[in-house]
Amino acid sequence: MNILYPKNLCVALVIAITSLCSLTTKAQEQKSTWIWYPGDFEIWLSNDMQNRRTERGTFFPPFWRMDSHYVLVEFHKVFNLTEPEDIEIFAEGRYNVKINGKMVSGYPKKLTIPAGQQKINIKIHNQGHVPALYIKGKTIKTDNTWLVTFEDKEWIDETGKASDQSGTTYVKAGTWNFNTPDNKPSAFKLATRPQEAINTEKKGNQQVIDFGKNTFGFVKLHQLKGKGKIQIYYGESKEEALGTKTCETFDIFDINNVSAKDSVLELSKAFRYVNIVTDPEVSIAKVSMLYEYLPMKDRGRFTSSDAELNKIWDVSKYTMELTTREFFIDGIKRDRWIWSGDAYQSYLMNYYLGFDSESVKRTTLALRGKEPTMSHINTIMDYTFYWFLGIYDYYLYTGDKEFIELAYPKMQSLMEFCLQRRNKDGLMQGLSGDWIFIDWADGLSKKGEVSFEQLLLCRSLETMALCADILKDQKAKDFYSAEAKSLKSKIFNYYWNESKQAFAHSRIDGKQTDNVTRYTNMFAIFFDYLNAQQKQGVKQNVLLNDNIQKIMTPYMRFYELEALCAMGEQNYVMKEMKDYWGGMLKLGATTFWEEYNPAKSGAEHYTMYGREFGKSLCHSWGASPIYLLGKYYLGVRPTAPGYENYTIEPHLGGLKWMQGSIPTPKGEIELYVSTSEIKVKSPVGTGTLKINNKKKPVCKDATIKTVGKNQYELQVEKGREYLVKL
Template sequence: MNKSPVWIWYPGDFEIYHHLMLNIRREERNYHWPAFWRLDDCYHNVRFRKQVYCDTPEEMTVYAHGIGLVWVDGKKHAFRQPIILSTGNHVIEISIARTDGLPCVYVDGERSASNSSWEANDFSFEWLPAGFNSLYPNKEDDPNIFAFDYAEIYPVSIEETQDGILYDYGRESFAALLFENVHSSKDILLFYGESIEEAMDTKNSILIDAVPAGSDTYRCPPRAFRYLFIQGAETEQFVLTALYEYLPLTKIGSFTSSNDMINRIWDTAEYTLHLNSREFFLDGIKRDRWVWSGDAYQSYFINNYLYFDADITKRTIIALRGKDPIVKHINTILDYSFYWIMSIHAYYQATKDTDFISFIYPRMKSMMDYCISHSDVDGFIRGRTGDWVFIDWAEIDKTGAVCAEQILFAESLKATWACGALLGFGEERYLKRCEQLKRQIKEFFWDEELGAYIDSFESGKRNITRHANIFALLWDYADPQQRESIIMNVLQNDAVLQISTPYFKFYELEVMCMIGQLEYVTRQIQDYWGGMLQLGATTFWEEYNPAVTGLDRYGMYGDRYGKSLCHAWGASPIYLLGRYYLGVYPTSAGYDTFIVEPQLGGFEWIKGTVPVNGGKVTVELTQETLQVVSDKAGGIVRINGQEYPLSKDIPFRLNLS
């Protein structure tokens, strides 16, 4: 329990409020584009309570962002006024309301200090442990303003052209522009670009702004860009400062190898994820800046091999779920509801955080029940009016029940049962439904003649894509014979449409690692992600097709520059290299026990560090030697079919030659 005072609020409302604000910030040229799903809000009238025993008198002062009052033993007090608590027992209750933001309080005291020992209530019947975040430990803080840090960044070049001034900041960033000492009788026009082409294309660049004529100072909202093109002023008419806005995160994971290109890919992936790690895990920093459940699901795994920051994962999970009643799938996408459910059990496996599971389980259960209510009498779930059946940007046969969706449905049922069981009330109906659905998936979607899972049994097309078959291997929906058939008929079959997005390459390459094809994965990482670097990328893209050239490589969704060039799902090499090359993974919740099973995968040598829930493991592997050091107990080293105990803080060394 946190004993020092922090700002507190109704549990989950901090995340929901900031998610609301995030979802109305998207902009394109001269208009804003709010999210196309229901936006939930925090409660605007809440109360807090605590019973306190003081063995000596103490002074208590309540600070608040909102209006209200404090009750101590039935007597009313004002905010910001010292209150003396005499020796003995006291009942403290705080009522606070705020219509334009998050109502929250800070109690400066000793035994009365605001922290997780307080309870919160929305004026219904149930009292819950108050929400808080260590980002707000001081009474001067305001949880309505997200606690970012700022650092000045500088252009690597400034080029004056006939039409304006071009700034190149060297790599993609997310920064607020501050104009000072402005001397201009007309508007100064600003055109942002993730690419130089976008910044210079003033008719089509997605993000634009203008410093109003006659301004002395002007601060732009933070935006994503590498290049900035300015029209309507000379450099001597203003002083420009760019302030990089970021969430401070401690980098624990690392990876270096004998392959310089892979090393650059790892570093670029880390920077890509960091830029998209903000209030929550975002999809990309230029276009949407929204939280998408399928994107976030992958970010959780990457985070576990880089920062192991549990707080941002929890914030994202809470924000995505929102409040009851549920009226749509998360992000309107059927599969994204399933990823949200699955992410909760995955979070527990990494952290063993039962407090969070206890908090989120009622929302998990209601989400699962909503999905079940949208299934059909045959047990399958199909997209209904208003549902987006996504899976991937690919030509998948989505007629009726889609195989990949059913696998995610079954995995969600299993995750819900497992999280309930952790809390002592696992519902067998979820597990039974999962097992029945798994049998039906094999019965209806497995095509013996084609030797693979088909997308849909209802269309009659018997269409095969990689997606359902990758899921089947990933989550064990294939017996040994089917497994070999999928590998031969799908994964190793060039006639089956290739995966073109980093999003689904996450799953494809994980499966290839699972079946022992690490050298193939190494080549894929080098060619696919390295291909973006060879085109000058400083962060990884939403989608990349080597066959697309010129300006077309930036286009998506009908916009010339619609493609995100800094997309979180492009950071998956961090997970793959940590999980399957350095070979560190948990065998029980929270890494109480874990395996270190390194493999070279075509490298001459590899070296790196993997976070393990409060500790870290460092691995060095060459063709001749292996060294492993862990500052956490519970590890086993597995190499060449042998297992060795890994003692805390004692280097393990093995000669392999």
């Protein structure tokens, strides 16, 4: 079987990357790691990242509330030592140490803990950074089994006796990949590597440097010398770099270097082109850059018989690489903020690419922030709901109950916030301060009770019921299930239009509006809320109907194409993908865009928000082919949490062959599909390979069941390889 990636290469890659990235392997669980109050590092880091945005040299922060870490936290764990043990203590902040309730003098860096049962408590204060702890001993190590709180309520009475009923809530400590004492959370930086330009055009005191593709990092000025001003204009397009009056980002500063020295700019920026204008007395020998990135394992792969499609997948992957950073961000040039709707799509693509669960968790925690809940996530109602949906998917793909346990109280309070904002009909409508976003679409009405928001709320309630069930909170499960059911029936009563065979866009003053848009209709398909007849109605009357307002953003294209795929329209979607993403490639795109309208031409493509270069040319939501190709062409998706069960339902969609790797929590499912054969090997759970073929396929490795006309199934067990002849 030579279709699978050579084993040796895979292993070598894993070894090379493990030390840099965030794998949760058994080996790591046994090592010490820096710990903190869960969510606090994420909030702190997201503040740092999101406040790095500049627009034309001006600081440009978010417009929602930014929370902070708890400045004073207590960590503890009980150990049973068979012999005395020496430990080393590293803390970020002022700290104290108690052993079995007895305070140790000063700020001990090394201690010998006696044999026997020993409770270690450490309290740390840090205002500017996250209080964090690292302990190294033979058996005593900091990891996520330590408990932590932000108020231990350890008061004493007048005799010095501590309270015996503190009522304190302890949670498991947060961790990531800070596995050595020197690798402090407060000093977190993404990795960098040098990258050279491919072309430089010099003209007088101006030089325009081309890095060959859209990229992200720190411009490096080699052998910088002289006295005077340096102006650096960044461009995702050459037009932008040259458009000094309208480009989105620049750096302007003065130097006075008697002797030449290399200089790396402070803030990383997005660009393909850099336009540098200097005063006459300033000289620069060369311009290069430090590419800045999150080290991540290379897991999901896709190649096929179609070179353009392969390019689409590769550029999508690169787009995702650029936007998967401290967190999943929207785009690299402009916001660099964490937007819940954008992140939600990044999660889904990530499951078919790096399967980096740490990035999903970090982003989820950062988005949620802290109590009190006073606004929607990013102030956007739909973005609140995507946050719930992200957790639904996270559990399905990873089976990680521990994270559900951590997130559940935050989910409950956010849902409570939503439910309290319903109107008298039990529907959600934009209240003062609520942004109803849905999509960037000309003239899209946000008035009244928009059906799309109710649909997302319904799915969010189902997510709540699911999580309540996982955590055995039966009462809550019943409550959320009942609310979901009741809302679902309202959605059909209020919005489903029998004559149009479609959901209406909204209700105003209690009356269904005339308008039909794609959003609610397409989501209802892959939420599986419609029966077969309704689905066909939606497909014909909405999805394939050119009279319905078209979608212009890759953001909503994502869902539109997913809905079509979910209805078996892979051939149609293949054509759409090649047209739409292929269209961007034909225009020279090296990363995929925030918005693409084929009707525009030239530099028109770069405008948005009324600004000449307002559009982001590397936007995570542009990378959806990764998701579509993995889930609906290779056709792999979990049906039980963590891929304990899953289906493989390949659709060539017109391709001669395709092959790929689909990451799971336990390794990659390797798959090759052609018109004549299917090869599969899985490291996880039990899969069902579903084959639609004119004749019954042949497989010597397993029994093939006939399940319908031209419908066959084959059970895939982990660790075995299957070759199916069609």
